[in-house]
Amino acid sequence: MAVHLSTPIHKLTRVGKVTSERLAKLGIQNVKDLLEHYPSRFEDYSEKLSLNQLAEHQIGSVFGVIKSIETKKTPRKKMQITECYLDDSKGTIKIIWFNQPYIAQTLREGDMISVAGKIEQDFNGFVIKNPNYEKALADEDFLHTSRLVPIYPATAGITQKQIRFLMHQALEAVDEFKDFLPGKIKEKARLSDKNTAIKKVHLPASSKEYLDSARRLKFEELFLIQLITEQSRKKLRAQNAPKIEFKEQATKNLVNSLPFKLTDDQRKQSWQILKDMQKKEPMNRLLQGEVGSGKTVVAAIAALNAAESGFQTALMAPTEILAFQHYETITNIFPDRPIALLTSKYARASTNPNASRAIIKKEISDGKIDIIIGTHAIIQKDINFNKLGLVIIDEQHRFGVEQRKALKCKNAPLGRLSLASTPHFLSMTATPIPRSLALTLYSDLDISSIRQMPFGRKPIQTKVVEEKNRPKAYEFIKQKISQGRQIFVICPLIEESDALGIKSATEEFEKLKKAVFSSISIGLLHGRMKHNEKERVMSEFKNNNISILVSTAVVEVGIDVPNASIMIIEGADRFGLAQLHQFRGRVGRSSEQSYCFLFTDSQNAQTKNRMQSFVNARDGFEIAELDLQLRGPGQIYGTAQSGRFEDLKIARLTDAGLISETKKYAQDLLDNDPNLGAHAQIKFEIEKRAQELHFE
Ligand code: ADP
Numbered sequence: 001m002a003v004h005l006s007t008p009i010h011k012l013t014r015v016g017k018v019t020s021e022r023l024a025k026l027g028i029q030n031v032k033d034l035l036e037h038y039p040s041r042f043e044d045y046s047e048k049l050s051l052n053q054l055a056e057h058q059i060g061s062v063f064g065v066i067k068s069i070e071t072k073k074t075p076r077k078k079m080q081i082t083e084c085y086l087d088d089s090k091g092t093i094k095i096i097w098f099n100q101p102y103i104a105q106t107l108r109e110g111d112m113i114s115v116a117g118k119i120e121q122d123f124n125g126f127v128i129k130n131p132n133y134e135k136a137l138a139d140e141d142f143l144h145t146s147r148l149v150p151i152y153p154a155t156a157g158i159t160q161k162q163i164r165f166l167m168h169q170a171l172e173a174v175d176e177f178k179d180f181l182p183g184k185i186k187e188k189a190r191l192s193d194k195n196t197a198i199k200k201v202h203l204p205a206s207s208k209e210y211l212d213s214a215r216r217l218k219f220e221e222l223f224l225i226q227l228i229t230e231q232s233r234k235k236l237r238a239q240n241a242p243k244i245e246f247k248e249q250a251t252k253n254l255v256n257s258l259p260f261k262l263t264d265d266q267r268k269q270s271w272q273i274l275k276d277m278q279k280k281e282p283m284n285r286l287l288q289g290e291v292g293s294g295k296t297v298v299a300a301i302a303a304l305n306a307a308e309s310g311f312q313t314a315l316m317a318p319t320e321i322l323a324f325q326h327y328e329t330i331t332n333i334f335p336d337r338p339i340a341l342l343t344s345k346y347a348r349a350s351t352n353p354n355a356s357r358a359i360i361k362k363e364i365s366d367g368k369i370d371i372i373i374g375t376h377a378i379i380q381k382d383i384n385f386n387k388l389g390l391v392i393i394d395e396q397h398r399f400g401v402e403q404r405k406a407l408k409c410k411n412a413p414l415g416r417l418s419l420a421s422t423p424h425f426l427s428m429t430a431t432p433i434p435r436s437l438a439l440t441l442y443s444d445l446d447i448s449s450i451r452q453m454p455f456g457r458k459p460i461q462t463k464v465v466e467e468k469n470r471p472k473a474y475e476f477i478k479q480k481i482s483q484g485r486q487i488f489v490i491c492p493l494i495e496e497s498d499a500l501g502i503k504s505a506t507e508e509f510e511k512l513k514k515a516v517f518s519s520i521s522i523g524l525l526h527g528r529m530k531h532n533e534k535e536r537v538m539s540e541f542k543n544n545n546i547s548i549l550v551s552t553a554v555v556e557v558g559i560d561v562p563n564a565s566i567m568i569i570e571g572a573d574r575f576g577l578a579q580l581h582q583f584r585g586r587v588g589r590s591s592e593q594s595y596c597f598l599f600t601d602s603q604n605a606q607t608k609n610r611m612q613s614f615v616n617a618r619d620g621f622e623i624a625e626l627d628l629q630l631r632g633p634g635q636i637y638g639t640a641q642s643g644r645f646e647d648l649k650i651a652r653l654t655d656a657g658l659i660s661e662t663k664k665y666a667q668d669l670l671d672n673d674p675n676l677g678a679h680a681q682i683k684f685e686i687e688k689r690a691q692e693l694h695f696e
Pocket residue numbers: 260261262263266289290291292293294295296297430454455558560562589
């Protein structure tokens with residue numbers, strides 16, 4: 001049968017229903033997918049070992065004829081041992097496989113085989129245990145032995161041997177790949193042909209050959225992404241945006257009314273945003289800043305200027321609690337402005353306390369409300385803005401791309417804006433985007449950073465607390481509570497079945513209440529609680545009627561209780577570093593010294609290292625880089641947007657050199673051929689890829 005790129009995987013030899021289902025889990029449906037399933041590493045068995053010159057610990061391959069082969073059961077019948085003697089005319093070696101009795105059925109006396117593994121020595125002499133093997137003639141191509149052997153990302157029930165066997169069949173179709181990189185670029189960047197690169201990336205003759213081929217494929221992958229983001233940036237620039245003037249007096253009044261002085265960074269970034277919004281093209285900016293660095297006022301300044309220019313602002317938060325808190329903060333900042341809160345549960349209007357949901361919606365569509373705050377409820381179909389000029393999304397990495405898109409497109413088509421126009425867009429996050437991401441997947445965004453904390457904040461003291469010191473920590477907490485401070489205790493999800501971590505938080509709550517802090521008021525917060533109940537607990541904590549709040553990760557984002565000065569994190573190893581950093585940011589919001597205590601029962605050295613690097617890290621920017629290296633991007637940014645990150649087939653976000661190189665090539669190409677009219681194949685490829693990456 002002829003194999004093509006489009007050939008379904010089940011058509012390949014030895015792929016049945018079960019195997020093709022398993023391969024589907026790896027995203028492999030056809031031959032093309034398989035060929036684009038790249039090795040994650042190699043084992044080097046290329047050294048050919050001669051049986052009369054062996055030494056212990058050598059790694060390589062031996063080649064010879066089978067003298068004898070049989071499977072025995074160990075006396076207690078727990079294990080089956082296949083013993084084989086191999087002869088290469090210079091010597092003999094013993095080979096052992098455990099619990100793979102079928103090997104004695106496939107291999108026969110007299111067969112020529114190649115065996116790859118590590119030479120060990122036992123009382124009878126040299127032996128190789130559980131090696132790769134294959135039947136082969138001396139001058140034949142080897143797949144599993146006698147070479148750099150690829151190791152692939154796999155899944156349960158799929159063996160490396162199987163993948164290599166299938167890859168071998170699939171490679172027959174490799175010449176069908178279209179090489180759409182322009183010859184000039186290939187020449188300048190010293191890139192080989194695509195089909196050669198794919199062949200060699202699977203079966204390289206040397207590690208240099210692998211690296212060169214991988215570079216070729218990474219280049220293509222990053223180049224496409226750079227073209228996509230670069231184009232999307234250009235497309236956005238070509239759109240009309242509402243012109244929002246800088247209202248100097250109103251802005252000054254607002255700044256003067258604040259109970260604090262803005263930090264230089266807050267001032268600079270506000271100014272940058274105001275400058276963006278005066279332009280004809282829509283702003284697309286990310287404001288990243290440490291938890292507690294004061295992003296909300298920057299957002300408020302932007303919203304004020306929009307309102308003064310006659311435009312509405314939508315502010316979207318990922319949770320009800322956060323939306324509510326923003327509403328409180330923003331209505332405090334603007335006591336006289338019409339501001340609405342809309343979530344699936346709340347519907348409030350600051351200037352009309354009795355308004356129903358229906359009335360609020362009408363006031364929004366009539367343009368009577370300046371700032372609309374809510375969760376994704378504000379992008380529901382039945383809500384129409386009148387003249388939306390600015391969209392602000394808090395903690396945007398928690399949103400699905402679709403939601404973001406929906407809000408962006410809801411630009412009041414029926415409102416008073418007659419020109420089709422795209423609102424300015426500001427997203428805010430306390431999980432900074434590492435530089436490599438900013439240069440690739442997010443390069444359609446302008447980025448502002450607030451790196452400076454408000455004056456007078458003391459750095460939070462962070463410690464990993466050994467279990468034996470737990471009582472000491474509790475004593476310390478009691479002392480702080482007696483001085484009027486408040487404490488967070490975060491609990492992780494422990495069992496799969498306890499997907500929201502409710503059980504662990506509830507148990508911790510009971511334990512602390514009964515055994516440790518019996519005379520102290522303790523509250524419990526988790527995602528399954530009734531909305532009103534949650535809100536009651538939160539406001540009791542805010543009002544300091546509760547001293548200790550035991551919570552699941554729901555408290556993660558944005559809750560602002562300046563009086564809380566100790567953050568306890570149980571099972572800290574179960575959280576990502578960026579998430580730990582978010583938790584820690586719940587304290588340290590006043591001039592009081594704050595603490596973060598991490599508990600973990602893991603003895604794993606790697607985990608301990610990870611915890612220690614968290615303790616040592618200076619800020620969220622450093623943590624974001626660490627997290628990216630340790631866990632990969634999908635984990636950090638949640639599954640909602642992982643499409644943008646996890647789809648990289650071969651490039652890594654650590655390929656810094658290639659990332660900037662490809663960016664230059666992409667900009668060059670688009671400068672010379674903005675619509676890719678002369679590069680139809682590239683145009684086709686990026687449209688396909690943009691869809692996969694959920695780009696607009
Ligand atoms: P985040 O960046 O995490 O969203 P917030 O905007 O919630 O931070 O601000 C955290 C706290 O710091 C709030 O209580 C806010 O009023 C206060 N704050 C903001 N800017 C300043 C400042 N320049 N000086 C002092 N306190 C500030």
